[in-house]
Amino acid sequence: MDTPRLVSLDREHLIHPVSSWQGHETNGATILESGKGVWLTDSNGHRLLDGFSGLWCVNTGYGCESVVEAGRRQLEKLPYATGYFGFSNEPAIELAARLTKQAPGHLNHIYFALGGSDAVDSTLRFIRYYQHARGTPEKRHVIGLQKGYHGSSFVGAGLTALPVFHRDADVPLPWQHHIPSPDPYRHPAGPNAEAIIQASVRALHDEIAKIGGPEHVAAFYCELVQGSGGVIVPPAGWASAMQAACRELNILFIVDEVITGFGRTGPLFACEHENIEPDMMTVAKGLTAGYAPMGGVFMSNEIYETIRDKTPAGVAVGHGQTYSAHPVSAAIGLAVLDLYEGGLLENGTRVGKHLATRLAGLGNHPLVGTTRSIGMLAGIELVIDKSAKTKPDPKLGISGKLSRYGYEHGILFRAFGDDVIGLAPPLCSTIAEMDQLCDGLVTVLDRVIADPAVALAL
């Protein structure tokens, strides 16, 4: 591979997702070349332990032969099949049947989208169809959480509540609202679980009242662990309480499991921790473990049947994409599901417990305010002053230092701004690999505090 040529062409032609265009031109890209297990190799031959599963998606690890073979066989047999005009394909049907069997509650139907943003976007369209079908079209407002991430389609970016997705983007739209994040570390109600839960339920009621009452509100959306907002794990009981509040208020409860699905938090779906039964649930990422693009919207019987029955015979429900239920992605999804069911979920749970123990030990580091984890998903929150929980000043450039030192020490993680390190290692990781990742993190953090400006601020 001619790295300088590729870096130069990348700089000139390729627009990268959610990145500083100027920064990208200055720094140039790291070109990833190959992967096996939890290890990536870049075009300079530098090996990296991938502690973030690509972008929280390669849950199986890289180079799984059964997955590659399933994709290859499907490409040979039938690389594409439309789902329009009454056509379907075998892998998509099998995948829909296997997934809905294991999905929570009455989520007996699935629409296959192209990724997570597109899955969320589809839910926003489906709830419009549903409210029209029920004869309640004025129920159009939706409520999400501050620090929530639901993708970057136009409407999804409005449901998202992270400043970078709103800047100059003319979102949120007037019918999109947000209530405070149930963040135990920074919640104004303090760290007490019951206080946070009560505050969230109250905030939902208050927001609905502000909008004009439940007759104007269609749905509440949440992630069960807020991923891109900084790996925020709500207190136990929070999701059940929010679901109960939604039922009482007669609004839909929609769960975004794009990150948390497919073993990331232990079970196949994070809903299983509290037997949550959402009205719709979005998935992507681990669905195909990143080997091909695919997302999904699980839909309850009630929503499906209402839209079906109230749409006049012969009239199409006008939502769809060329690549919905793509046979190659579906074949890959089936092979990936075999791996989850064949011991990968158990391995993730076992290794996740070790990761949690190692991370708890990191709490003593001068720069670490708190650590949190569930399964193979973790956050490390960095502070300059532990008792005041002061976030690092952006001028210290901690985010850039973390990424640079991480690369130099051969570990990959995600720096969210300057104050949270996110971890989401593949579920196939070994305990030794997690020790290597955590030892590497300590070295990286020690290097950060060795910087004179950071040392002075501490």
Ligand code: PMP
């Ligand atoms: N929802 C959540 C919770 C996500 O974390 C993401 C992606 N990180 C998305 C939606 C959007 O998924 P995609 O990037 O595949 O469009």
